[in-house]
Each structure stands twice: as structure tokens, then as C-alpha cells.
Amino acid sequence: MTKSTLSNIFALPQANLEVEPPTRRAVLKIAGAGLVLGFAPLHALSTTPEAGTAAALKPNPFLVISSDNTVTVIIKHLDKGQGAATGLATLVAEELDADWAQIRTGFAPSDPVKYANSAFGVQGVGGSTGLANSYLQYREAGAAARAMLIASAAKLWGVPATELRVEKGFINGASGKGATFGELAALAAKESVPAKVTLKDPKNFIYIGKSFPRVDSKAKSTGTAKFTIDHQFEGMLVATIARPPRFGATVKSFDASAAEKIKDVVKVLQVPQGIALLANNTWAAIKGREELKVIWDDSKAEKRDTAAMLAEYKQLLDKPGAAARKDGDVDAAFKTAAKTIEADFEFPYLAHAPMEPMDCVIRYDGSSAEIWTGSQLQTVDHGAACRVLGLKPEAVQLHTVWAGGSFGRRAIADAHYVVEACDIAKAYGKPVPIKVIWTREDDIKGGYYRPIYAHRLVAALDAKGNLAGWHHRIVGQSIAAGTPFEAMIVKNGIDGTSVEGAANLPYAVPNMNVELHTVQAGVPVLWWRSVGSTHNAHATEHMMDILAKEAGIDPVEFRLSHLKDKPRHVAVLKLAAEKSGWGIPLPPNTFRGVAVHESFSSYVAQVAEVELKDDGSFKVTRVVCAIDCGLAVNPDVVAAQMEGGIGYGLGAGLKGAITLKGGAVEQSNFDGYEVLRMSEMPKIEVHIVPSSAPPTGVGEPGTPVILPAVANALFAGTGVRTLQLPMNKQKYKSAV
Amino acid sequence: MAITLTVNGTAQTFEGDPEMPLLWVLRDQFHMTGTKFGCGAGLCGACTVLFAGSPQRACQVTAKDAAGKEITTIEGLSGKVAEAVHKAWIAHDVVQCGYCQPGQVVSATALLTANAKPSDADIDAAMDGNICRCSTYHRIRTAIHTAAKTLEG
Numbered sequence: 001m002t003k004s005t006l007s008n009i010f011a012l013p014q015a016n017l018e019v020e021p022p023t024r025r026a027v028l029k030i031a032g033a034g035l036v037l038g039f040a041p042l043h044a045l046s047t048t049p050e051a052g053t054a055a056a057l058k059p060n061p062f063l064v065i066s067s068d069n070t071v072t073v074i075i076k077h078l079d080k081g082q083g084a085a086t087g088l089a090t091l092v093a094e095e096l097d098a099d100w101a102q103i104r105t106g107f108a109p110s111d112p113v114k115y116a117n118s119a120f121g122v123q124g125v126g127g128s129t130g131l132a133n134s135y136l137q138y139r140e141a142g143a144a145a146r147a148m149l150i151a152s153a154a155k156l157w158g159v160p161a162t163e164l165r166v167e168k169g170f171i172n173g174a175s176g177k178g179a180t181f182g183e184l185a186a187l188a189a190k191e192s193v194p195a196k197v198t199l200k201d202p203k204n205f206i207y208i209g210k211s212f213p214r215v216d217s218k219a220k221s222t223g224t225a226k227f228t229i230d231h232q233f234e235g236m237l238v239a240t241i242a243r244p245p246r247f248g249a250t251v252k253s254f255d256a257s258a259a260e261k262i263k264d265v266v267k268v269l270q271v272p273q274g275i276a277l278l279a280n281n282t283w284a285a286i287k288g289r290e291e292l293k294v295i296w297d298d299s300k301a302e303k304r305d306t307a308a309m310l311a312e313y314k315q316l317l318d319k320p321g322a323a324a325r326k327d328g329d330v331d332a333a334f335k336t337a338a339k340t341i342e343a344d345f346e347f348p349y350l351a352h353a354p355m356e357p358m359d360c361v362i363r364y365d366g367s368s369a370e371i372w373t374g375s376q377l378q379t380v381d382h383g384a385a386c387r388v389l390g391l392k393p394e395a396v397q398l399h400t401v402w403a404g405g406s407f408g409r410r411a412i413a414d415a416h417y418v419v420e421a422c423d424i425a426k427a428y429g430k431p432v433p434i435k436v437i438w439t440r441e442d443d444i445k446g447g448y449y450r451p452i453y454a455h456r457l458v459a460a461l462d463a464k465g466n467l468a469g470w471h472h473r474i475v476g477q478s479i480a481a482g483t484p485f486e487a488m489i490v491k492n493g494i495d496g497t498s499v500e501g502a503a504n505l506p507y508a509v510p511n512m513n514v515e516l517h518t519v520q521a522g523v524p525v526l527w528w529r530s531v532g533s534t535h536n537a538h539a540t541e542h543m544m545d546i547l548a549k550e551a552g553i554d555p556v557e558f559r560l561s562h563l564k565d566k567p568r569h570v571a572v573l574k575l576a577a578e579k580s581g582w583g584i585p586l587p588p589n590t591f592r593g594v595a596v597h598e599s600f601s602s603y604v605a606q607v608a609e610v611e612l613k614d615d616g617s618f619k620v621t622r623v624v625c626a627i628d629c630g631l632a633v634n635p636d637v638v639a640a641q642m643e644g645g646i647g648y649g650l651g652a653g654l655k656g657a658i659t660l661k662g663g664a665v666e667q668s669n670f671d672g673y674e675v676l677r678m679s680e681m682p683k684i685e686v687h688i689v690p691s692s693a694p695p696t697g698v699g700e701p702g703t704p705v706i707l708p709a710v711a712n713a714l715f716a717g718t719g720v721r722t723l724q725l726p727m728n729k730q731k732y733k734s735a736v
Numbered sequence: 737m738a739i740t741l742t743v744n745g746t747a748q749t750f751e752g753d754p755e756m757p758l759l760w761v762l763r764d765q766f767h768m769t770g771t772k773f774g775c776g777a778g779l780c781g782a783c784t785v786l787f788a789g790s791p792q793r794a795c796q797v798t799a800k801d802a803a804g805k806e807i808t809t810i811e812g813l814s815g816k817v818a819e820a821v822h823k824a825w826i827a828h829d830v831v832q833c834g835y836c837q838p839g840q841v842v843s844a845t846a847l848l849t850a851n852a853k854p855s856d857a858d859i860d861a862a863m864d865g866n867i868c869r870c871s872t873y874h875r876i877r878t879a880i881h882t883a884a885k886t887l888e889g
Contacts (some may be wrong), residue, residue, distance in 0.1 A: 081833030081870045213829060220834025221825040221841055223770020230769035238764075283753065283760040286776070355774050355782060355835040355869045404772070404835025405869045440775040479813060614757060627795035640875070644832055647871020669778040670867060679860035681873035 017460040036570020057185040059148055059193045061114040062141035063092050069169070069182025071096065072104040074117035076134070077125035078376045079107075080406035081644070082353070082699040083214060083637040087131045090212040090634055094205060095142030095197075098181065099169035105215050110375075110382040110398035124377035126411040126527070128600035131633055135695050138200075143197035145188075149181060152188040200690060208633050218404070227404050228359040228373050233433040236361075237266055238285040239424050240437060242275040242292050246301035246663040247447055248522045251275060251294060259291040268292065271423040273416075276436075278428060286439060302522025303317060303663040306452060309521060310346060313454035313475040317344060321473055321515035323492040324503040328511035333469030338461030339550055343543055345457070346724045347535040348657035350450035350528055351673055353735075356404020357438040358446070360421040365431035369393045373418060374403025376410040379485070384415035388422035407648065408527040409448060412481035416448075444673050445665040449658055450528035451477040451496075453520075455539045460511075465551030467562055470509040472502050472539070475517040478527050493518070497527060501536030501599060501704065506569050507544070507562035523660070529648055533599040533704035538653075541595040541708035543686050545715055555594050555712060558589055568628050569596055572605040572687050575626035579687050580607035589613075590621070593712030594704045600697030602629040608645070608682070608709035612717050616731025620650060620682040620710055625702065627686065630693035638698045645702025646684055651676025653707035655728045739803050744767070744812025754800035761799045762809060770810035770838045772868065780842050781866030784839040784846075785809050791846040793865075799840045810838035818845045820886040824879035832870035844880050853884050 057065040064072045064466045073089040085105040108115045111121045118137070119129040122690035149171060154161040157173045165172045169215050172178045202208070208401050256268035264284035275294055281283035334340055363370040369389055375381045375398055382398045389396065403410055410417075417569065421436045428434065440447065453476035460469035479497045480489035489496045494503075494516050503514045528534055548558035556577045563569050574597045577583075580592065589612045596605040609622040624643045632638045655674045659666045667673040711722035718734045741758075743766060750761050757776075762768045762785070774782030776795050783794040786808040803876050805868045821844050824830075840863070847854055847862040854862065859877050868876070 081831075083832070165801070213826075214831065216830050216834060217826045217829050218822075220831040221822055221837050223838035223841075225834050226769070227772075227835060229773060230763075232764075232767060232769070280762060281752070281756075281764040282773075283764070287753075304762040353869060355772070355833065355867065357773075403833065405833040407869070437773075440777070440780075523802075640829065640832060640872075643874045644870045644872065647873060648869065651871070669777050670775050671777070675867055675869065676871055676873075677867060678863040678873045678876070681871065681877070684874050 018579050028651060029389050032371050036571055057145060057148065057189045059144045060141045061108070062138055063145055065145060065181050065185045065188070067182050067185050069180045070104050071098050071102050071181060072106055073138070074108045075105050075204045076108045076123060076402055076634070077117070078129045078403055078406070078410065079216070079375055079411065080374060080376065080403035082130065082641060083499060083634065084125065084130045086212060086214045086637060087633055088134050089208050089215055091138035092142035093212065093641040094207045095200060095511060096146045097166040097168065100207065100212055102169050102181070103215065107400040110378040112379040114589045122379035124379055124411065124592060126376065126408070128602070128699045128701065130699070131695050132697065135633070138224040139199050140197055143199055144194055147194045147197055148188040148191040149184050151191045152184050153179060202266055202631070205351055208708070209631060209635065211636055212634050214637070225402050226359060226447070228357050229356060229435070229437060231361045231372050231401070231435060233363070236326045236433040236435060237278040237280065238435050238437060240285045240289045241271065241420060242277070242289050242294050243442065243446065244301065244347065245445070246296070246298055246303060247524060249296040249298045249301040252297040253295045255293040258293070259288045262291060267428060268463060269424065269427045271420065271427055273420045273423065276424045276427070278434065280649060282457060284435060285437070301663055302660070305661055306349065306659045310452060310454060313452065313519060314344070316475045316517045316519070317454055317456040317473055319517070321475070321517040323513065324494045324499040324516050325512060325514040327509070330469050330471050330511045332622045333460050333511035334458070337468055338463040338556070339461040340551055341461070341547055342456070342458045343721060343723060344544060345455040345535070345539045347453040348659065348725055349452050349523065350652050350656050351444050351536075351658050352407040352448070353443060353673060353675060354405025354408035354409055355358055357440055358409070358417040359435065360417050360439045361433060361435045362421040362425045363431065363433040364422070364425035367391070369422070369425070370397045370399065371418060371421065372399045372401055374406070374410055375400045375418070376403070377412065377415070381411065381415045381418040384419050385422050388419055408531070411527065413485055429441070440670070441668045444658070444667050444669060447524035448526040449523065450534055451479065451525040453535045455535065457539055457543045457544060459547055461547060461551055465553050467507060467509045467547065468511065470505065470512040472499060472514045473517070474502060474515070474536070475519060477521050477523070478518045479525050479527055479531070481518065497532045499531035501537065501597060502532070502540060504598070505540055506566045506598060507559070508564040509562070509676055529645065530599050530700040530703040533597060533700070534649070537595065537597040537599070537627060537704035538707045538711065541597060542711045542715070543586045543704070545593065545712040546721060549715070554631045558594060568603040569598065572596060572603045572626040572628050575687055575689060576605035576607050576624050579626065579685065580624035582607060589717070591649060591717035593709045593714065593716055595708035595712060597705045599701045600733040602696045602698060602701040602704045604642070605699045606709040607704045608706065608713050610710055610713035610717065612714070612732060615731040618714060618732055619680070622683045623685070623706065623709070625684060625686045626689065627698070627701065627703070628689035628691055629698050630691050630695045632688045632691075633695055638688055641698040642686045642702040643684045645700065646706045647676050647681055649703035649706040649711065650680070650682070653681065653710060653727055655726045657726050669719065738808060739799050741799065741807060741858065742805070743803055743807045750799055752799070754798060756799045757795050758785070758797045758799060758807070759794035762794060768809055768811050770849040772835055772838060774836065779867075780836070781843060782836050782839045783834060784841060784842045785865065786846055789849055791843050802846050810842055813842060813845060817848045817883070817887060820883040821848065821879070823886065824883040827882065828875045828879045830875040830879050832872055832874050836866060836868045840868065840876055848880065848883055848887065852887060854880060855880070874878070
């Protein structure tokens, strides 16, 4: 994949698009309220630049130093909890030698060039690339500002620049001279931006690799952080959409008469997504929708049960699929094997269920539009809005705001939650702000799930207990097919996201086939935190424990003996084993399980401790996690992402499943689609492998490892294999 | 018919649908958006507020039933316990996406007000109704213990 391919795929506004940098007023607002760019208070939509812009130092698109001595770091990526704002701010603060207390953050406007993710070539974040692609860029941005501040101070005081020292946001000169960044900002702005900067030697880092408090803790724990749903404007309407109960159905006819009688319901409109209802407040928008009578045309809808879909997938497990990896001669290996072990796995649809259901705010007046949303792929969302509204890129302003979670849900190739807001605004035709909200029911029933997968794994052991053959067949929907990402992700009929974590199995096996059947279904699917690894890590790592047992070898030893030239896998595996007390006896009915997996270029091993109850239920009590993510820019954020990733994966593994009956989703809220709760959260210890390698992802890699680690602990305790997910489908009791 | 609600010590009048859940009265009518919508069914705790110190799901109480109650929202949360909770939340950098956190902070404040030294089991019981999809549970538990220690003096 190349950047230019991606730009072409998205048919993006090209480089001549100039998006204005944030105005000083916007920056000051951020500084004052700790809020995001684009925040406009109730009763005030338009923002006008204020005087005083000249007082600010804006050496590049990534930071602004104001005369009030604040440093505002412009965050090019959505922060949905993963800590993008804190991480990018840390990079700037480090090279600037700023005091962390003077750091503010604001989200960048949509700009596919200035704010591109260098891993994608367009603006957006995903695949745990946020920090990695910004690591040098944001450091260089901070270093450039620092050089300009020093140059201006040197001129002001008539001393050589080399005599000046910068410490915690203060420039110290010889003979008692000194100034804050804010005092020098206006002068420094007159300096030319250095073409080349020298970055710090990592041994001199003051923040990177150490600690840097989150920039959003206070606003988020006091309820002042502003999410999409919190945007309110004078005259704003709230919209809900009655969507078809079956995916692919369309409106045949509708009767809005009862809904229109509800007080505060303003308008009912047909839109491509279904029937939209606009009201003066959220309650009327929710209640009014219940009164809509819609007849749906199900002729093109998906009408199968998930059980039937899975049965079809399982039939394909008997047939060869497209080759994702082919080493040696698997058939020959199985003929001479001492032992052959087979296991079939089934994985359900999973909803992301972020705490903030999908939402989008739009103001459209026929010739321009402003959009506020937790946009994860800004370039895609912005481009989609321009297309639907028929506006030029410069006429559409996209404001990225804090998102109440995503886990992949807000990184949407079809930009559907922006598109529907545009469709409603266009259909309504009045220049009032409209907030489109999804209820939790809309979210759970709304599709864009982690696909259902069926797996078959057959492995051969030789007489010494070495892996001699490995045959892995996977069946499931393609996430990328039919999206603008297809050309980039699908190669030779293989959707890379379907086989990631399987085709790159780290273990040395001389004969290996990995095959894929891509099936069609009418249910929209999407990447879900750690994507292909969500199922491939479980199938492969659970299989490794099944094989270790057959070989009569300790699971850690068994893995180590097959990890050739995989030093980073080995290091995290050994670290997790050591810190967990692997091999040290546990209390009765408590068992350990281990798993190791690479995803998004980071390496994670986990040891889970599980306490078995007499009734076949269990509790995960402790998880020891080791990660190698290259240099850990903020070790505490890395730990938080591991904790969160473990909880997210554990909840889904224990009880997550979306099922369809006759095409209709059977779950609707957190009662039917259960998620992890406080009482189920294990104690977690995170150990980070010291590294000076470039930073890699942390948002996703913690998630896929927990499920096999827990399954392996249960397997150690009971001999019961975890082949059908979620785990609450079976009891874990020893057959003995 | 106007309904008078006492929110954070201030009486405010609401003239809309008396069946409107308190959640939407607070958010849409009084413009207090700290209380979050997560499920609308009393299943997630994102909309937790206090009625005379006791936690309530604002999505499950109608405006009419909230009349006459002493309502405290995240915006009005104050006092020694709330302060200790906020401090602990910041010290441990509990938040990730942050959307559920106003509800978590309100629930934790109610817990510590009623039980100055909660055990892990007490925390499980009091906080199980507050979902966090970022799974910050681990740090919420630690922060509650820290806040309890602070209050112990």
C-alpha cells in the first residue's frame, strides 16, 4: 500500500486545499476551558477571529504559543480515550522543554495534507498508528518552536544562543536574564522557521518514557469535557432515525400522523437511511419515533438466523480456501505425524458498544456546512459530507471533538453517521443546527459488527513433540471488501484483516497452510479493537496449549521451543511468565494460562489466573501483562491501554454475542448484549519491556491476548477446550 | 403545568412533558450536559445523579417524580468526599474516553459518603451498575481506595 494509492482511493481534496489554522480566539477558548477546538457556546454559532493573533507563535500546524504563556498542541487525531491528545502533547512538550502545566490541547481541523496520518496518507487514525506516525513529526514541531524562542531571546539580550538554557517553559540567559515562552512568543514569531532541527538525545528526555499526566483527566472527571452529544445551539433540533429492523431493507411506506401529534415533534422526513424525525428536544425525538408506523420492504434484506449462517460457514471448513500462506508440504507432514490434533472454533458477531452512541451535529445553510463529531477518519468523513451536500471542501468545516469511545466503531469507510446527518440537513432544508443521535438500541441493532468466523485448525506433532504441520482454515465476511479500503487491504482474494495474526503465525513450523473463505452476508461488518487478531489470536494460541498438552510439554516451554528468531515474542513471554510466578503452585481451584501475540507491531504476552467454582463458573482474578511497544512514550498510558484492552477483550470473550433471528438482531441494550462490569475486572499488572525501538501501537494489542490466556487457564484446570464463543455458552468442569 | 426541580441547590422550572426523564430535562432544558446518556434503560449508570445523597439513574425518573427531590448532578458535586474522589481520579489518571466518568464519580461519591472505608466487595456492589467500556474499573477501584484513605485523614 502506498500513500498515493490511498489518496486516490478516497478521491480526496488535494493539496491546494488550504484550511485555516485555528484562530487565536479558538485557541484561547481551548486554553480557558480545557475544551476542544470548535466549541461554540449555546446561542453563539459563529466565531470571529479576534485581534492579537500576532502575539502568538505558530511555527507549524502543530502548536501555538500564546502571550498568556500557554502552549496549545493541535491534535491531528481523534482522542476516543486512547490518549492521543496526551501522547502528542508529550512529544511537543519534550522537545520544547515546556512545563506540562502550560500545555493545552485542541483538535485539528480537517486537512488531508497538513494533518495526514503518515501511515495512511490521509487524516485519520486506526490500527494503533496514532503515536507511531506522529513521533518524529510532533517532536520536530516542538523543537522548531524552541529554536525560534531561543533565537529571539538571543537577539533580545544580545547573547549567543548557545548560552541560553530552556527549562520547564522558561528561557534562562546569562546574567540573570530570563523570560517565559509567552513573553517571547510575539518576538519569536518574527524569526524564520528552521528548516532543520536537532532532536534531543533520548537520554535527555524529561517526559518521554517517564510520566506526563493525562491532559483530559480533570475535564472528563468533572463532566465538562464536551462530546458530540453535548453540543447545543440556539434553535437546534434533535433527530432520530427509524432504521429497518433487517439489514438491507428499505422503506415501503410510512405513516407519521401519530408521531407528528407528539408535542415538540417538528418534522418527519424520509431519508435514504429510513425515516428521520426532528424534534425540539431529545425526549420528543425518541418518543416520537416510537409512534412512527413504517412498512419495510424486506425483499433485499438479510433474513437468515446467525445459527444458519454459521452452519453454512462450517460446511466450508471442509473445502480448501484461498491460500494466505503456504510453506512446505502440509499433506506430507500429516502423513508422517506422530499425532494429529484438530479443533474447530466459532466466533460470534460483536458490537463495539462505545459508551457514547453514534451521533453527529450539523449546521447546513445550502452553501456551507459545519459538522461536529468524534471523527476518526476526518478525511473520509469530510469528503463524504462534501459529496452528499454537493459542496466544495472549503465550504465544509469538520470539527473533531472528544469521542466517548470507538474501539473501531467511529472509523467508518462509508462515513454513515456523517452521511445521514447531511442527508437529514439537506432534506429538512432549513439552516438550523441538527443533532442526530443514536439510542443504545440503535447502536446494538445497528450493525458494523466484528464478523462471525468459523475456524478449523489441524496440527501435526512429531515423536519429539515438535510442530511438524499446521493447517488453518478461516471462514468469514470481509471487512474491507466493498469499501474504499478494499484495494489497499484485499490482495489476491485475501482480506488481510481476516487472516492477520494467523498467516503470520510466529512459530517455526516447516509445513504450514493458512486458507481463507470469504463469504457474503447482508450484515455490515467493521474492525473491532484488534480486528483479525480478535479471533486469530484465540484460535492459534488456544491451539498451542492443546498441542503442548498432547506433547506433554509446559505451555511456556512449548512456545519458546517454537519461537525461532522471534526475540520480541520470547522477551514478552518470558517477562510475563516470570512476573506471574509461572510454575509456582497456586491455591486449589486456581489455574494459570498463558498466551502471546503480536498485533500492530507490538508484542504482548499475558498470564491469566482463573478461579474455578464448583458449579462450572469461574472468575478471572489476576492478569500479568508484558508488552513490547518499542519506546513507551507514556508508560502510564501504555499500562492504561493494556488494562482497558484486557477488560474489553475479556467482556466479549465471557459474554459478548450479537445474534440474528430471521435477520433481526435479538439484542437491544446492555441487558441482552452484556459487557464487562466492575465485579468481573481482574487485578492487572503491566510490565513494559525497556526499548529504544520506534514506538508502536498500544490501543489494540492488549485485547486479543486475554481470551486465549483465560481459555488456557480453564483448559489447564479442566481439560475443557474453549471452541465456541462466548465462554458463557458452556460450563468448565473437569471430566474427571 | 410547570414543574419545579431543585438541582444543585437551585430551584428551576420546567414546563414540558412531565413524563420526560430527568436526564433529558437536565441536559436539554437546563443545559447541564455533564450527566450522560448511555442506555436510557437504567443499565449503564452514565446518567447517575444523587437524590439527597443517594444514587439514582436520571433516565429512569420522570420530571414529575423528580419534583421536590434534592438533586445533585456532576456539576454540583461538592464537599469533602467529592473533592477526595476528584483528586484521586486525577492522581490515578482514571479516565480514558471519559464518557461514563461523571456517572462513575457520582456513584463513587455516594459510596464513600455512605461507607467511609469500602472493601473490594463493597466497591463491586456499589459500582457494578456503572459500565465503562474502556474498562477503567481497575483504576476506579484504586482511586476509590485512595479517596477513602484521604478522607481518613
